[in-house]
Amino acid sequence: MRLQYPTNIRIIEVPCTGKVDIIHLLLAFEQGVDGVMVVGCLEGDCHYTMGNLFAKKRVNRVKEILDRVGLGGERVAMYNLSSGMGGRFAEIVQEMTDRIRELGPSPIRKAKGGAARPTGEVAAS
């Protein structure tokens, strides 16, 4: 398809988004990532039946935590795509990167004395 999408994301593959736990997302923020997107299968299409729905609830919980600690829940997002939706993947990576760019670098990275990255670092599965 030769689709273009921002190169500043790091893709972490997991067998199913149901594997992604609250602590995994929080630890990513502790390490200073600017944002995390969890990309699961379409709702109703999970190979393990409910994995993406579990992930959605966990992402919502992380949003609440990030809001409460002052980092902002918009830095984490859940998307649902099928493996045949390459075009949409490129679109949402762009969308997420734009959103994170608007929010600015993670204050955690700044506080830790690391170099502020101009754009968001996005993990996807």
Next chain:
Amino acid sequence: MIKAKEKPLAEIIDMVKDFQKVLIAGCDGCVTVCEAGGFKEAKVLGSALRLFFTQEGKQAQIDELSLTRQCNKEYLEELKEKIDQYDAVVSVACGCGVQFLAEMYNNKIIYPGVDTCFLGVTDDRGIYSERCQACGRCILAETGGICPIARCSKRMLNGPCGGSEGGACEINKDIPCGWELIFHRLKTLGQLERFEKPVAPKDWLSSRDGGPRKIVREEVQI
């Protein structure tokens, strides 16, 4: 088992925001089962607090660990060597654990990280409901194995009252009428005649009316 729920994060932040070294102490007992205060939940709380402090530009050390149980002295003693390194401890154990920890480490500030709710069961993962009020004198043999003290909103011993409708309690339609449950259970067991025999008034001294309770069993003491 004891069921608890996580305290709101804002409340915990408010407790510890002025400290620099905080220990989050989980418990591998009941609160692990109800996913409110085990090692995993302690790690999530620790991570959230680290994010808060770092984001606020404050230097803070937040560590997490989990003890086998916080309601036994021998496990609490595991903290003896390290507890002095911390300004405060947030115990995510039930109220018993928090208090026992505070008793053992008298000079240490101990905060509760969960709200202890009731003695209950796991209906499904993430759904817990009350079954026992630890009244000190079990009458389940007389009520078909369903406790009117815990399941009836009015703790009636000879129910049902006039408020139940369609099997639901009048205080909330999502609460099943305890006495209706008892009736159907006794019917299934063929023991409906129990309804003809009133349950005698309860001696509430064995419950909280007798003040804080204690069990002493000499035969198991060493």
